[in-house]
Amino acid sequence: MPDTDLIKLTPAQERKLKIAAEQICELCYDYYPLSFLKIHRISRRLYKEMKRDPSTRIMVVCDLCHSHIHELPVPIGKQRAIIRERSFYIRRDMRKILGYKPKPYQAPDDVNLSMIFDEYFGRSPLGSYRISG
Secondary structure, three states: OOOOOOOOOOHHHHHHHHHHOOOEOOOOOOEOOHHHEEEEEOOOOOOHHHHOOHHHHEEEEEHHHHHHHHHOOOOHHHHHHHHHOOOHHHHHHHHHHHOOOOOOOOOOOOOOHHHHHHHHHOOOOOOOOOOOO
């Protein structure tokens, strides 16, 4: 059964993603020419929270590591851990290539300052190191 929730990438996008990952395999951390790198796609069926940010569903890996991912297989939890370790700049560039724009932050409408104060300072006894400077 084909996986219909995977990202459709153009060859230009794939090339830019490989360059954004600095031409380094995200599994073995070796440098490779662009032709030796593959884009591995992770299905979001197992992790619904991944559907918002498409950069969390792809990995740039070499041919050998890509075959290992499918043959061994490498657990999806480990793949997600590797993706979380990406630097801010790689993540930013990949999101830009994929056209992802996060929703802007919107503060809550009902702010109860006394409740916030009690939550923050109510957990520690007076004179605690958390309250002092």
